[in-house]
Amino acid sequence: MSSLSGRLLATNFGSPPGVTVGDKYVRSLWHITYYIGTPLAALVVGLIIWCLVRYRVKPGEEHRVPAQFQYHIPLEVAYTIIPLILVAVIFGFLYGGEDKITNVSKNPAIKITAEGFQWGWRFTYPNGHQEQGTYQAETNINSVANLPVLYMPANETVQIRLISDDVDHGFYIPAFLFQRDMIPGVNNVVDLNVTKTGTYLGECDQLCGVYHSYMRFKVDVMPPSTFNSWMSSQAPHSITNAGVHQ
Amino acid sequence: MTIIQDRPGPQPGAPHGTLVEEPLTEFVPGPRPRGWVKFITSTDHKQIGLNYMVTAFIGFLTAGLMAEGMRTQLIAPNNHFVTPDIYDQLLTMHGTIMLFVFLGPFAFGLANYIVPLQIGAPDMAFPRFNNLSYWLYLGGFIVMTGGFLTNNGAANFGWFGYAPLTNAIHAPGPGADMWLIGIALTGFSGIFTAVNTITTVFCLRAPGMVMFRMPIFVWNQLVTMFLVLLAFPVLTSALGLLWADRHLNTHFYEPGGGGQPILWQHLFWFFGHPEVYILALPYFGVVTEVIATMSKKPVFGYKGMIGATLSIGGLSMGVWAHHMYTTGAVLLPFFAALSLLIAVPTGIKFFNWIGTMWRGTITLNTAMLFTVGFLAMFLFGGITGVVLAQPPLDFQLHNTYFVVAHFHYVMFGGSVFAVFASIYYWFPKYTGRMLDERLGKLSFALLFIGFNLTFFPQHDLGLRGMSRRIAVYDSNLGYNFLNALSTTGAYITGIGVIPTLINIFKSMRTGAIAGDNPWDGQTLEWATSSPPPDHNFESLPPIRSERPLWDANHPDELTRVGH
Numbered sequence: 001m002s003s004l005s006g007r008l009l010a011t012n013f014g015s016p017p018g019v020t021v022g023d024k025y026v027r028s029l030w031h032i033t034y035y036i037g038t039p040l041a042a043l044v045v046g047l048i049i050w051c052l053v054r055y056r057v058k059p060g061e062e063h064r065v066p067a068q069f070q071y072h073i074p075l076e077v078a079y080t081i082i083p084l085i086l087v088a089v090i091f092g093f094l095y096g097g098e099d100k101i102t103n104v105s106k107n108p109a110i111k112i113t114a115e116g117f118q119w120g121w122r123f124t125y126p127n128g129h130q131e132q133g134t135y136q137a138e139t140n141i142n143s144v145a146n147l148p149v150l151y152m153p154a155n156e157t158v159q160i161r162l163i164s165d166d167v168d169h170g171f172y173i174p175a176f177l178f179q180r181d182m183i184p185g186v187n188n189v190v191d192l193n194v195t196k197t198g199t200y201l202g203e204c205d206q207l208c209g210v211y212h213s214y215m216r217f218k219v220d221v222m223p224p225s226t227f228n229s230w231m232s233s234q235a236p237h238s239i240t241n242a243g244v245h246q
Numbered sequence: 247m248t249i250i251q252d253r254p255g256p257q258p259g260a261p262h263g264t265l266v267e268e269p270l271t272e273f274v275p276g277p278r279p280r281g282w283v284k285f286i287t288s289t290d291h292k293q294i295g296l297n298y299m300v301t302a303f304i305g306f307l308t309a310g311l312m313a314e315g316m317r318t319q320l321i322a323p324n325n326h327f328v329t330p331d332i333y334d335q336l337l338t339m340h341g342t343i344m345l346f347v348f349l350g351p352f353a354f355g356l357a358n359y360i361v362p363l364q365i366g367a368p369d370m371a372f373p374r375f376n377n378l379s380y381w382l383y384l385g386g387f388i389v390m391t392g393g394f395l396t397n398n399g400a401a402n403f404g405w406f407g408y409a410p411l412t413n414a415i416h417a418p419g420p421g422a423d424m425w426l427i428g429i430a431l432t433g434f435s436g437i438f439t440a441v442n443t444i445t446t447v448f449c450l451r452a453p454g455m456v457m458f459r460m461p462i463f464v465w466n467q468l469v470t471m472f473l474v475l476l477a478f479p480v481l482t483s484a485l486g487l488l489w490a491d492r493h494l495n496t497h498f499y500e501p502g503g504g505g506q507p508i509l510w511q512h513l514f515w516f517f518g519h520p521e522v523y524i525l526a527l528p529y530f531g532v533v534t535e536v537i538a539t540m541s542k543k544p545v546f547g548y549k550g551m552i553g554a555t556l557s558i559g560g561l562s563m564g565v566w567a568h569h570m571y572t573t574g575a576v577l578l579p580f581f582a583a584l585s586l587l588i589a590v591p592t593g594i595k596f597f598n599w600i601g602t603m604w605r606g607t608i609t610l611n612t613a614m615l616f617t618v619g620f621l622a623m624f625l626f627g628g629i630t631g632v633v634l635a636q637p638p639l640d641f642q643l644h645n646t647y648f649v650v651a652h653f654h655y656v657m658f659g660g661s662v663f664a665v666f667a668s669i670y671y672w673f674p675k676y677t678g679r680m681l682d683e684r685l686g687k688l689s690f691a692l693l694f695i696g697f698n699l700t701f702f703p704q705h706d707l708g709l710r711g712m713s714r715r716i717a718v719y720d721s722n723l724g725y726n727f728l729n730a731l732s733t734t735g736a737y738i739t740g741i742g743v744i745p746t747l748i749n750i751f752k753s754m755r756t757g758a759i760a761g762d763n764p765w766d767g768q769t770l771e772w773a774t775s776s777p778p779p780d781h782n783f784e785s786l787p788p789i790r791s792e793r794p795l796w797d798a799n800h801p802d803e804l805t806r807v808g809h
Contacts, residue, residue, distance in 0.1 A: 015642070015709055016709060016710065016711075018642075022638070025638055026638050026639060026641075026642055029636050029638055029639050030633075030639070033632060033633055033636070033639075037629045037632060037633075040593075040629075041625060041626070041629055044596055044597075044600070044625055045622065045625065047600045048600060048603070048618065048621055048622070051600060051603035051604060051606075051608065052603070052608060052610065052618065055541070055603060055604070055605060055606050055607065055608045056608045056609075056610055057607045057608060057609055064607050065607075065803065066541065066542040066543050066605065066606040066607045066803070067543070067604075067605035067606070067806075068543065068544060068803050068804065068805050068806045069544075069546075069605075069805075069806050070544045070545070070546060070547070070548060070805050070806070071546075071547060071548075071549075072546075072547075072601070075597075075601075076547050076550050076594075076597075079593065079594060079597040080550075080590065080594055083589065083590045083593045083594075084590055087586045087587060087589055087590060090586060090632070090636065091579075091582065091583055091586055094582060094636040094637065094638060095579055095582075097638045098578055098579065098582070098636075098637045098638050101637075101638050101641065102574075102578070102637075140324070141323070141324050141718045141719065141720050142323065142324055142720055142721050142722060144720075166410070166416070167408075167410050167411040167416055168408050168409075168410075168411065168507065170572070170645060170713075172645070172713060174646075174710070174711025175711070177641065177642040178641050178642065179572055179641055179642075179644060179645070180572055180574055180641070181572050181573045181574065183507055183508055183511075183573060183575070184410065184501035184507050185501045185505075185506050185507055185508060186507075186508055186573060186574060186575050188573075188574040190574075201720075201723075203713060205644075205645040205646070205713035205714070206408070206645060207334070207337075207403065207404045207408075207411070207714075207715040208411065209334075209411065209416065210330050210331050210334065210402075211330065212330070212334075212715065212716065212717075213330060213716035213717050213718045213719070214718075
């Protein structure tokens with residue numbers, strides 16, 4: 001992970017690069033927010049500092065008389081209208097991006113069910129194969145060796161149905177710049193299309209009880225051919241328990 | 247309604263243009279209670295206001311210690327200073343106490359003390375009801391904190407208490423019930439205070455004090471109290487349903503019985519977002535008063551400022567679901583648009599504050615320093631708020647430390663700094679003595695540095711992917727240094743409160759005598775003695791603008807009409 005200053009100087013403005021197709025929408029929103037927010041903040045802070053420096057009563061000018069004006073309608077209208085326009089611009093950008101990110105495909109390459117429970121994960125594939133693991137297999141927060149693994153192909157639309165067995169959980173993969181809650185009674189389906197192969201860390205980010213911090217998982221994003229051969233080597237309705245060597 | 251009849255005003259037969267100086271109470275039955283008896287029995291709005299503020303500040307210190315405990319746990323990766331369960335209790339009670347016991351009730355205390363004074367009223371409209379509000383509030387504080395003394399400890403499911411983690415299976419034990427009852431008690435207290443303040447503002451204004459001559463602080467309190475009336479009953483009802491789920495086997499939030507856990511989130515945030523403005527608007531009022539007084543100017547764009555407050559109040563009722571973007575169960579564009587819109591009236595306030603300082607004569611004392619600190623940090627919290635109002639960015643940052651940083655910039659850098667500004671600004675009125683400026687500036691410097699050191703790094707932690715509410719974190723993810731930095735800042739912040747505490751205890755006895763009007767103030771609270779007598783005013787200056795005292799003291803520096 002690069003330093004904050006490095007990331008600020010790069011075009012992501014502090015946000016790490018994402019690895020999904022949704023990344024470009026997130027990035028465009030960071031850009032537009034920074035381009036609008038930074039000059040505006042600089043203007044406001046500059047004016048405040050100017051007031052404090054220029055209009056502070058310094059020794060020797062105790063008898064300076066403060067100006068007693070109260071209204072300046074054109075100015076007030078200006079600082080109402082201009083922010084409205086800026087907000088409308090931001091809204092225009094986010095409306096398009098938000099639609100792309102939450103869109104759910106009718107024909108995904110593969111459908112996976114991700115199930116959260118106190119405190120672990122279960123990933124079920126179309127043939128009934130399950131990858132699962134709990135906090136008991138990996139009690140050391142510094143180790144990721146025995147976490148349950150979500151296998152998925154790169155550059156394909158992977159549709160994940162998110163369900164919870166008990167309380168609210170959160171499906172969060174920082175590198176994907178994405179999360180979605182898992183709430184009993186809410187049917188959540190998300191599409192992920194990861195463009196970069198590799199292993200990423202995911203976690204529950206909704207407080208779900210005592211061992212919440214330990215409720216993590218790994219995501220293994222493989223080239224489609226590798227994924228297909230992995231998938232075909234898994235027997236239907238077989239179960240792989242993380243940390244248990246069969 | 248003898249109180250109204252006792253109010254000062256032109257009397258028939260009095261010479262034209264003079265003010266009648268008559269005692270406001272007709273008889274005083276024996277010696278007034280003092281000390282503890284006064285604390286327990288008083289219906290004087292000033293005593294109740296101080297009771298609120300002192301109790302709220304004790305809540306601030308209590309919850310602040312819990313925060314220090316959490317930051318100590320997070321100082322290093324895989325740390326075991328407290329167990330995960332204790333950590334969850336600390337994070338739950340820190341949030342609950344800070345919101346329901348400190349920030350809201352401190353503002354209620356200010357409403358009690360300052361609002362009647364600023365509108366020239368002798369007391370709140372319902373003094374005994376007011377006393378009841380305070381005792382409900384204190385009861386709520388004791389009950390919810392008492393959870394720590396029970397078998398399973400205090401509530402441990404977060405201040406937001408998402409169902410079904412709060413049900414009888416996942417949260418057994420009395421700690422959760424005490425949390426629930428405690429919040430309900432403070433909620434009733436808030437509702438009663440709102441009724442009282444609204445009635446006071448509408449019915450007890452002095453002659454000449456029309457609505458558009460009320461100080462901005464009173465306007466902001468009025469809008470806040472309407473938000474309290476709209477928001478708190480929803481929370482109290484939601485808590486009632488939760489209690490029924492826990493004890494009567496109902497299924498409002500139970501998925502197994504056909505209930506909907508998401509219902510709790512809607513009800514909670516329908517309260518929760520107006521609550522954010524309930525905790526912010528009174529403090530906007532405080533900084534407006536401080537800026538105007540310390541710049542010796544009228545509030546720039548007074549009516550625009552009131553319009554901004556009203557639109558913030560209105561919009562805040564329609565943005566609750568921006569806390570729920572990631573649930574996948576809300577209409578994103580609608581709530582995103584309204585959330586972004588709130589930035590506009592907030593921006594108007596900033597420009598009005600700058601306009602108020604413009605070409606003034608600014609005294610940069612401790613109250614003003616805390617106010618400037620408020621401006622800088624609330625601005626930053628507002629901008630990260632615009633980031634989080636955008637659903638795609640919220641998908642990235644929700645439930646990470648970025649959010650923690652954002653709302654602490656708003657609630658601590660904003661509201662808490664305004665709490666300190668209010669203490670330094672109005673302490674002379676409460677006690678008749680000035681606070682020490684050197685200790686005050688030391689306190690400001692420590693709090694400003696400590697606060698930024700604590701919360702600025704948390705933005706980056708969130709961008710790196712560290713989620714909230716985790717008791718331990720992996721040492722390999724680049725979180726270590728920033729967390730150590732943040733904890734160091736938390737200790738400095740904690741130390742920064744101490745000079746103000748010393749200052750208060752010292753100055754109560756030995757501070758310089760303040761006199762009625764130490765700041766050359768503009769509003770009516772400075773027109774009476776410090777502290778004000780029972781029923782507040784011997785006489786009132788004529789009220790011809792929103793700053794009657796300034797007009798009386800500076801007849802050659804009246805507000806210039808036109809623009």
